[in-house]
Amino acid sequence: MKKTIFIFSTLIVALLILFRLSEYAFLVGDTSIELIIAIVAIVFLGIGLYINKKRAETIPRKDGEIDAKKIKELGISDREYEVLLEISNGLSNKEIGEKLFVSESTIKTHVSNLLVKLDAKRRTQAIQRAKELQIIAG
Known part of the structure; x- marks a missing residue:
């Protein structure tokens, strides 16, 4: 349970840092809002794929001797x-x-x-x- 809390806390901190960086980049005028939204979407996609992969590893496959x-x-x-x-x-x-x-x-x-x-x-x-x-x- 502690590991799960640590992982989600780390994800939240990483997202907050990402949002702060994107806010700074937008205010300075270096980046368009579409690019910032795309980066955030890619980060969420990566997190989702990682969580799905971890979850799939814990569930044994229903093949072989399992009916x-x-x-x-x-x-x-x-x-x-x-x-x-x-x-x-x-x-x-x-x-x-x-x-x-x-x-x-x-x-x-x-x-x-x-x-x-x-x-x-x-x-x-x-x-x-x-x-x-x-x-x-x-």
């Missing part, structure tokens, strides 16, 4: 699948919420939905059932 068709048949959403993977890693609801940037009550809702969809009464039973159905690595 993607079964996931769709069960009606498990992408977010519920992420929660299922984190449950299989042994994380608590609070830890999963912090990792996925959602509230603990949202995670509880996803867990409840998973229990129903996997016909399980407990989290451990849901993980066991998911392994049997080959929707998570076992």
Whole structure:
């Protein structure tokens, strides 16, 4: 969590510096407003691509021994699948919420939905059932 706060704080500071530099360049008359807007847009694009790449690295690919068709048949959403993977890693609801940037009550809702969809009464039973159905690595 500290790493995430540090990254976002750094991004905010970098954007503030960018805005200050663009304000200075515009006031001096060296740069047009269109160029400043383009630079800011490119910076945001880069940040978005970086965050997307990092997020994609944390989600295992649904290939090989994982049955993607079964996931769709069960009606498990992408977010519920992420929660299922984190449950299989042994994380608590609070830890999963912090990792996925959602509230603990949202995670509880996803867990409840998973229990129903996997016909399980407990989290451990849901993980066991998911392994049997080959929707998570076992």
